[in-house]
Amino acid sequence: MTGEARARFERIYTLLRERICLLDYPPGMRLREEDLAEEFDTSRTPIRRVLARLEDEGYLRSVHGVGTIVTDIDIASLEQVYRLRVELSELIGKLSPIEPDEDAKRAFAGMKTRCEALVRTPSQRAFAQLNMDFFHLLMTLTENEPLQEFSERLYYQTTRIWLKRAAGEDGTEETLASEIGFFLREVSDIAAAVACGALESVGQIRRAHVAMSFARLKERAGEEVEAGPL
Amino acid sequence: MTGEARARFERIYTLLRERICLLDYPPGMRLREEDLAEEFDTSRTPIRRVLARLEDEGYLRSVHGVGTIVTDIDIASLEQVYRLRVELSELIGKLSPIEPDEDAKRAFAGMKTRCEALVRTPSQRAFAQLNMDFFHLLMTLTENEPLQEFSERLYYQTTRIWLKRAAGEDGTEETLASEIGFFLREVSDIAAAVACGALESVGQIRRAHVAMSFARLKERAGEEVEAGPL
DNA sequence: TGGTGCTGATTTGTACACAACATCGTTGGC
DNA sequence: GCCAACGATGTTGTGTACAAATCAGCACCA
Missing domain, CATH: 1.20.120 (Four Helix Bundle (Hemerythrin (Met), subunit A))
Structure with missing residues (x-):
């Protein structure tokens, strides 16, 4: 990933992480890949790249057949x-x-x-x-x-x-x-x-x-x- | 990502990271997504999920049109x-x-x-x-x-x-x-x-x-x- | 001889169709 | 009335075709 793709990735990643931190996306909220794809005027693929990173870092949890949920912490x-x-x-x-x-x-x-x-x-x-x-x-x-x-x-x-x-x-x-x-x-x-x-x-x-x-x-x-x- | 998919992801991720650390994949080496897909008997999609994480963590660097290269560090x-x-x-x-x-x-x-x-x-x-x-x-x-x-x-x-x-x-x-x-x-x-x-x-x-x-x-x-x- | 542009091959990035899975409401049996 | 099975609906995971980008080789010209 390089150049323009990288820039868009960083932009979306930073924005979503900020939304999570500022509780615009509160713990337990369900995100839909297609909605995000529409908002950022792209397909699900680049969105999934961002969500994957957010999941790896512990902010989200994707569940097959259910959705991607903002995590809470005990x-x-x-x-x-x-x-x-x-x-x-x-x-x-x-x-x-x-x-x-x-x-x-x-x-x-x-x-x-x-x-x-x-x-x-x-x-x-x-x-x-x-x-x-x-x-x-x-x-x-x-x-x-x-x-x-x-x-x-x-x-x-x-x-x-x-x-x-x-x-x-x-x-x-x-x-x-x-x-x-x-x-x-x-x-x-x-x-x-x-x-x-x-x-x-x-x-x-x-x-x-x-x-x-x-x-x-x-x-x-x-x-x-x-x-x-x- | 959950269940079987998660298990496969972890398996491939851990293995590739170990190969990188043990220098089976030395710095500068170029990996091909399709080769890995074939080795693990799947398509490029799950492989790309693993490579994305390895890239986020700094072990790899994917360049459009070139390949994914094992990083070196100054x-x-x-x-x-x-x-x-x-x-x-x-x-x-x-x-x-x-x-x-x-x-x-x-x-x-x-x-x-x-x-x-x-x-x-x-x-x-x-x-x-x-x-x-x-x-x-x-x-x-x-x-x-x-x-x-x-x-x-x-x-x-x-x-x-x-x-x-x-x-x-x-x-x-x-x-x-x-x-x-x-x-x-x-x-x-x-x-x-x-x-x-x-x-x-x-x-x-x-x-x-x-x-x-x-x-x-x-x-x-x-x-x-x-x-x-x- | 050196450089310049083109073309083909190779490889990652994107879009989309479909499979796998979970949820919930409905319907049928008892 | 209650519960179980089933199907409709919605969502993420996977496979695949194609777009975009890079690079090497080569022809061509100054």
Whole structure:
């Protein structure tokens, strides 16, 4: 696969993955190859190429005669993914870190501004988008491509589940506001570390926040078990 | 994809990946979809599904009108992959380690025996196979699936290149014997650590050996640049 | 002699028809 | 009324023909 075909593949792949992460395609949703083929004005074949990759990476599961379903993750698997993600987070500052230039520093400052605006007018959707943009900005701090790739995998797998439980339909408006507050602190801390070029600190701060984020998620899940109907 | 289709997919995928890692398909080799289809008694379609995954994971590169070529890796990319691999190696003992039972301990002891036999009658092929088996045995020490998956990716990507340069046609018989010697020490050390259930030590020993292995690789590459025809 | 364009062969990428399979409603027997 | 078998419908998996792209060889000309 090369040239134009490759470009189209990447375009569709990135778009579908984003839809999954932002919960436009929530866990359990059924996709139809033919619908996607029509949307992207092609046949099923190239679509199936994309879906195959998304399935290999664990976002989807195709079942013969039924459809391709967006996966959900049980809390046990999520814990495994999170533990690894915590470890990898720290490596941003240790493996081939890129000294941030003025543009990069401005970009982090801009993130903080967006986040402050979000605190004033909370929105689940805007939060999800900001969270994702911030992640991608973080990734520009290392030039270690395998680390980038694996971090992306872990990010997309965990964040969509986290988003669903912490700030989605399951959660209240208070939990959304609370999570945005925590996120503002993370962005502020990291922006400050970037501003003085302390990339190792960036990794450590990120690591701490990812770990805390998961701890809150588990705590909330525990409450549900106690109070919930299930 | 499910049931029988899934099983066939996994079978072909695993086999082809092993061929790539063991250098049956050396870097630069061109594969033909139709040949593979014939070998596995099916059409191009399921084969393409496998090749797509191998391409996504970086082992192959399909070029329209040319063929699918086994990839090579430049020393710079290899360095990035190795750095990450060094970090992940240590995590075996830290993320959901599984306390080895008697069978597991025997398996590690058996590896040591095989390795000692290999010292007496060196063989590039047998070394490659043993190295791979040992890796898979190591992976049984953690139940963290994402860690297993990522470790596998990094292992297969680096080992085939390492094997080619350190013990393949490029290397002399002395380097092969030397590498087998180093490997015996690694296997011995790790088997000892496993025997007393010190999984954290297993990770640290492994980390050290992976790092040293890459250091030797780079040193040898440096010599080539000085002495070689290129 | 060297270079340039063409043509045929080869190989991957795409489209489409059909097979395999799962689901659900219906119908018949009891 | 209930349950089981069956068929209709919808969806993914497979096979195959064809399109698109690359490359090597060769003829042809300056």
